[in-house]
Amino acid sequence: MKHCVFIPGIAGSLTLLLAPRVLAGPPFLTDDPEPVEYQHWETYLFAATEPEGSGYLINGPAAEINYGALPDTQLSVTLPLTTVGGGAPAASGLGDTLLGVKYRFWHETNGWPQIAVYPQVTLPTGDAHLGLGNDRPWYQLPLWLQKSWGPWTTCGGGGLAWNSAPGQRDYPFGGWLLQRDLGEHLMLGGELFVQGRDLDSDQGFAALNFGGSYKINEHFSLPFSVGRSVAGDEHTFWYFGLNFNW
Numbered sequence: 037m038k039h040c041v042f043i044p045g046i047a048g049s050l051t052l053l054l055a056p057r058v059l060a061g062p063p064f065l066t067d068d069p070e071p072v073e074y075q076h077w078e079t080y081l082f083a084a085t086e087p088e089g090s091g092y093l094i095n096g097p098a099a100e101i102n103y104g105a106l107p108d109t110q111l112s113v114t115l116p117l118t119t120v121g122g123g124a125p126a127a128s129g130l131g132d133t134l135l136g137v138k139y140r141f142w143h144e145t146n147g148w149p150q151i152a153v154y155p156q157v158t159l160p161t162g163d164a165h166l167g168l169g170n171d172r173p174w175y176q177l178p179l180w181l182q183k184s185w186g187p188w189t190t191c192g193g194g195g196l197a198w199n200s201a202p203g204q205r206d207y208p209f210g211g212w213l214l215q216r217d218l219g220e221h222l223m224l225g226g227e228l229f230v231q232g233r234d235l236d237s238d239q240g241f242a243a244l245n246f247g248g249s250y251k252i253n254e255h256f257s258l259p260f261s262v263g264r265s266v267a268g269d270e271h272t273f274w275y276f277g278l279n280f281n282w
C-alpha cells in the first residue's frame with residue numbers, strides 16, 4: 037500500500053483535549069483510498085499527540101492493524117493507550133477503539149483518480165470519567181480520492197462525523213495533500229486539513245502538516261509528521277511510528 041502523506045468533573049475539564057479528531061492515513065490526518073492488498077496485513081505501532089492550550093492528549097503506545105479481507109476491501113482496528121493531563125490531574129489507560137472498513141469502488145485510470153469510502157466507528161472503551169474516552173460511540177463517513185503521476189501523488193477528500201456524547205457536536209472535515217517519492221527509501225509531503233466545530237466552545241481549525249516515511253526494507257518503514265493549526269483553535273500535532281507489512 038502506498039500511503040498519501042499529505043493523517044467531563046475531571047472529564048469535563050478535559051473536553052477540549054478529548055474532542056475526537058480524525059486520525060487516519062498514518063502519519064497524517066488526510067487518508068488515501070488505497071486498501072491493503074487482498075489477504076495481506078499491515079500494522080502500525082505508534083505514538084501521537086495533540087497539545088491544546090495548557091493541556092495535552094497522547095495516544096501511545098498504540099497499534100493500528102489493517103487486513104485485506106476481500107479485493108479492494110480493508111478491515112481496520114486501532115487500539116491506543118491514552119494519557120491526558122494539563123487541564124486536570126493526569127490519567128492513563130485504554131482509550132477508545134476505532135473500527136473501520138475501507139472499500140475502493142473505483143480504480144485509477146489515466147483520466148480518473150481511484151476513489152474509496154471509509155466508514156468508521158469509535159467504540160467507548162476508554163474511561164470517560166477519567167477523560168480517556170468519549171462515553172458514547174461516534175461515527176465518521178469520508179470519501180477519499182487519489183491520483184499519481186511519476187514520483188508525485190496527490191489525494192484528498194472529506195466527510196462528516198456524528199457524535200451524540202454530551203457537549204459534542206457533529207462536524208465536517210476534509211483535507212488535501214501532495215507527496216513525492218525521493219528515491220527508493222524516502223517519501224516526503226504535506227497536507228492542509230480543515231475541521232469544523234466539534235464542541236459548542238470550539239471554532240474549528242485549519243492545520244498544515246508535514247512529514248513522510250523512511251523505508252527500511254520491503255517490510256518495515258518509519259512514518260513521521262509534525263504540524264500546527266494556522267487558523268481557528270490552536271493545535272500542535274506530531275506522529276512517529278513503525279510500519280510492518282506482510
